[in-house]
Amino acid sequence: MPRIKFNEIYKDLKAKIETMEYEYQQMLPSENTMVDIYHCSRNTVRRAIGMLADDGYVQSLHGKGVRVIYQPVATNSFLMGGIESFQESARRNHRETITKVVQFDEITCDERLSRRTGFQPGDELYYVRRVRYLDGKPLILDTNFFLKSLVPGLTETIAETSIYEYIENELEMLIVTSRRTMTVEHVTPADESYLELGDYNCLAVVTGQTFNDDGIMFEYTHSRHRPDYFSFQTTATRKKN
Amino acid sequence: MPRIKFNEIYKDLKAKIETMEYEYQQMLPSENTMVDIYHCSRNTVRRAIGMLADDGYVQSLHGKGVRVIYQPVATNSFLMGGIESFQESARRNHRETITKVVQFDEITCDERLSRRTGFQPGDELYYVRRVRYLDGKPLILDTNFFLKSLVPGLTETIAETSIYEYIENELEMLIVTSRRTMTVEHVTPADESYLELGDYNCLAVVTGQTFNDDGIMFEYTHSRHRPDYFSFQTTATRKKN
DNA sequence: GCCGATTTGTCCGTATGTATC
DNA sequence: CGATACATACGGACAAATCGG
Numbered sequence: 072m073p074r075i076k077f078n079e080i081y082k083d084l085k086a087k088i089e090t091m092e093y094e095y096q097q098m099l100p101s102e103n104t105m106v107d108i109y110h111c112s113r114n115t116v117r118r119a120i121g122m123l124a125d126d127g128y129v130q131s132l133h134g135k136g137v138r139v140i141y142q143p144v145a146t147n148s149f150l151m152g153g154i155e156s157f158q159e160s161a162r163r164n165h166r167e168t169i170t171k172v173v174q175f176d177e178i179t180c181d182e183r184l185s186r187r188t189g190f191q192p193g194d195e196l197y198y199v200r201r202v203r204y205l206d207g208k209p210l211i212l213d214t215n216f217f218l219k220s221l222v223p224g225l226t227e228t229i230a231e232t233s234i235y236e237y238i239e240n241e242l243e244m245l246i247v248t249s250r251r252t253m254t255v256e257h258v259t260p261a262d263e264s265y266l267e268l269g270d271y272n273c274l275a276v277v278t279g280q281t282f283n284d285d286g287i288m289f290e291y292t293h294s295r296h297r298p299d300y301f302s303f304q305t306t307a308t309r310k311k312n
Numbered sequence: 313m314p315r316i317k318f319n320e321i322y323k324d325l326k327a328k329i330e331t332m333e334y335e336y337q338q339m340l341p342s343e344n345t346m347v348d349i350y351h352c353s354r355n356t357v358r359r360a361i362g363m364l365a366d367d368g369y370v371q372s373l374h375g376k377g378v379r380v381i382y383q384p385v386a387t388n389s390f391l392m393g394g395i396e397s398f399q400e401s402a403r404r405n406h407r408e409t410i411t412k413v414v415q416f417d418e419i420t421c422d423e424r425l426s427r428r429t430g431f432q433p434g435d436e437l438y439y440v441r442r443v444r445y446l447d448g449k450p451l452i453l454d455t456n457f458f459l460k461s462l463v464p465g466l467t468e469t470i471a472e473t474s475i476y477e478y479i480e481n482e483l484e485m486l487i488v489t490s491r492r493t494m495t496v497e498h499v500t501p502a503d504e505s506y507l508e509l510g511d512y513n514c515l516a517v518v519t520g521q522t523f524n525d526d527g528i529m530f531e532y533t534h535s536r537h538r539p540d541y542f543s544f545q546t547t548a549t550r551k552k553n
Numbered sequence: 554g555c556c557g558a559t560t561t562g563t564c565c566g567t568a569t570g571t572a573t574c
Numbered sequence: 575c576g577a578t579a580c581a582t583a584c585g586g587a588c589a590a591a592t593c594g595g
Contacts, residue, residue: 101579112565127491130527133580134572138527142430189383248381250368250547255496255516255539273514273539275496286371286379298496298514305546306491342560353584374561375591
């Protein structure tokens, strides 16, 4: 039996919007109509619509209907946003990636690192630095801290392929929530040596915490991106006061 | 009668988390307990919890409970993120702002501008360029396009105070959805002349579309931020496949 | 390992309010 | 004014995960 109906409806509507079956500025069928179409309750339809609204795909207009506000974006640079990993983004764009591990250590969290990352002092961590290449170009200098107790058995070899795959497939731990901060910083000598920055003297820095399905923070990330291949997307919705 | 209960519960829980009444990593009371506390149905409690999860404040653990994952962030730079305006952010941080209008024109959207902004060719627009000062320092070079038909009577004087206030208070139009893209770009001569960039040769650029409560895009924004006072925050949650 | 209690996840049907047309 | 559409809220049912005995 198709449990998780709301997700099926969500995916169906999303696909229909992306393929322009429902066009920009057009109204979706009414909620009651969708109840008939998808053979479900109105609550379930509304849940799917709510998810689309969170994605910035539609907007509900009280008493009128639900309007499509999605427009495909034209971008030639590498897209970030959401909780996707580097590998996933690359695969979605059909691009080739290489990862080179430039440092792999085991460290203990101290006071200073604790304030920066949110780990507790005394936590045992893996410290990994990697350069990410897309189509042969070095684009990202990635620094990761992993909680050793939750990501046991991490090796340099794994770090060279995909740590997230290892975590989700081998350890069967789900990555759920991710908090990210974006800033622009001056280039450091390390950036210079690993990335081909041309005449840029700054780069985009994304830092963030990642939580697993137990609500435990198991990763802190610090990514330094070459400006010309960086783009970060979000959509926000106004909250009722 | 207190309609919109879910929002009251949401605000109450959020406040209790921010004041550490519910601490980091602690479990919230169970949903059924909250049903008693707030005298409402379980659905209503769940809705409030869902909003907190979207904010990255809590995480639900199937069969276990709801865990607080919120940690206060320490930042001395100017925070962006969500749908807040420059003025609102500044006020929240108790800072003084000045806005100088450097250009104010009425234009018609052409093909090229249409592709960039998402407005339709032929749309009548206001074109506004402003420099934003925080505590006397020029931080942001803001370029806005407003759909004249939806923001009638916009003047240079209004642009100097707060356009958003004008839109929401005078025109009684609500701002609902906002799509933003963050990139890093090379400095232009215009940036040099308006902002005090020191030795930065790049800056943070945020572009975005804003929709009103009718689902009509009425604004396109292009903001160029001095790197040292820029920080953009988001939180993402993994979708079920 | 099993069982029952607890807790969250999904889904339904219904009632009522409010905005639009 | 009535019909339609979305918004809020309730209560109930069952599934699935967890935990303690």
